[in-house]
Amino acid sequence: MTSENDNKPVVIINGPTASGKSALALAIATAHNGVIINADSMQIYDALATLTAQPDTNELARAPHRLYGVLDPSEGLDAEKWRDMATIEIRSAHDAGHVPVIVGGTGFYIKTLMEGLSPIPAVDPDIRARGEEQLAKIGIEAFYEDLVEKDPLIDGKIDAQNPRRVMRAWEVLEATGRSLIHWQSVPKSGPPEGLKFIVISVMPDRDWLYDRCNRRFEIMFDSGAVDEVRDLLAWIDAGKVPEDALITKAIGFPEIIGWVNGETSKETAIESAQQATRNYAKRQMTWARNQLDADITFDPASDDVKNVVNSLSGLLAKAP
Numbered sequence: 001m002t003s004e005n006d007n008k009p010v011v012i013i014n015g016p017t018a019s020g021k022s023a024l025a026l027a028i029a030t031a032h033n034g035v036i037i038n039a040d041s042m043q044i045y046d047a048l049a050t051l052t053a054q055p056d057t058n059e060l061a062r063a064p065h066r067l068y069g070v071l072d073p074s075e076g077l078d079a080e081k082w083r084d085m086a087t088i089e090i091r092s093a094h095d096a097g098h099v100p101v102i103v104g105g106t107g108f109y110i111k112t113l114m115e116g117l118s119p120i121p122a123v124d125p126d127i128r129a130r131g132e133e134q135l136a137k138i139g140i141e142a143f144y145e146d147l148v149e150k151d152p153l154i155d156g157k158i159d160a161q162n163p164r165r166v167m168r169a170w171e172v173l174e175a176t177g178r179s180l181i182h183w184q185s186v187p188k189s190g191p192p193e194g195l196k197f198i199v200i201s202v203m204p205d206r207d208w209l210y211d212r213c214n215r216r217f218e219i220m221f222d223s224g225a226v227d228e229v230r231d232l233l234a235w236i237d238a239g240k241v242p243e244d245a246l247i248t249k250a251i252g253f254p255e256i257i258g259w260v261n262g263e264t265s266k267e268t269a270i271e272s273a274q275q276a277t278r279n280y281a282k283r284q285m286t287w288a289r290n291q292l293d294a295d296i297t298f299d300p301a302s303d304d305v306k307n308v309v310n311s312l313s314g315l316l317a318k319a320p
Helices: 021-031 057-062 079-095 107-115 125-138 140-150 163-176 180-185 206-237 253-260 266-291 305-317
Strands: 008-014 034-038 099-104 195-202 296-298
Touching: 008 021, 008 107, 008 305, 021 034, 021 057, 021 099, 021 195, 021 305, 034 079, 079 099, 079 107, 099 107, 107 266, 125 140, 125 163, 140 163, 163 180, 195 305, 206 253, 206 266, 253 266, 296 305
Parallel strands: 008 099, 008 195, 034 099, 195 296
Antiparallel strands: none
16 A cells, blocks of 8 residues: 655765765755755764865755754764664655755765665674774785685775775674675665655766866865864864764865875875865766666756756656
8 A cells, every 4th residue: 555655755966076966956956845965974074064065154045954064073974874864854854845855975875775774783893993903003905905815705896995995894704704795785674665766866077077176176275174174183182083083084184184284285285185086086976877777867067957957847746
């Protein structure tokens, strides 16, 4: 039996950094009585607002925004916690007669919302601590080699240079005796009940996107990002924020630290951060192509936002 709560629409806007997702979300929210819900693992923190490209005062005034700057930088966050928070905001938006518009580039969070979680057992914190100690001792390359020797299935399936991904695969293997790949193959828990997802994939021309990445970081550097990094460093030095807090993984943070500490020039810091941003954008686009089935694909370099808004109108009309 179908209830009145079935198939309530949730718009998903996914795409690489600096691709204009936020502008598209605003256009959709203003046209369709939407509430914008953040799906970016960095923008959820009340820190580094400029460096993580959080909405400014003007943008916040144009449409309701949720899950921006709501966590203290000392707090942890994972896909399950974000999904719980986002689901509350989605239900609240529907109850108020609004269309939830999920926007962000943390693809795993979006995938978790749409498909649910794999039933991986909880990992004992002592196991994680042991792994982190070993990682710090031998380095990421040796740690990954040891992991692959124990778990050949994982080879090539995760980013070997991403400590968080490598550590996750290691701790799951240690805690369960089974590869992360095994657990990922087990049926997931499924999405929250009664939702219909409409996916918009922002897929810009690569040269256009890379130019945007470069220019945006230059603007960030000269528009408050450096002061934000100094503030966060002061919190870390004061013991208020852990040195390895998730927010410290924000692109540009280590590069600006290098300049603040006099270890590199401003030009080198900017160039390094621009390269890191472009690399991240490339990974995001690859992920989206392989992981998401889009209802609408949007190239901001050539497509008109109005056409996306109009196309979405037709899809929303089919939902309750």
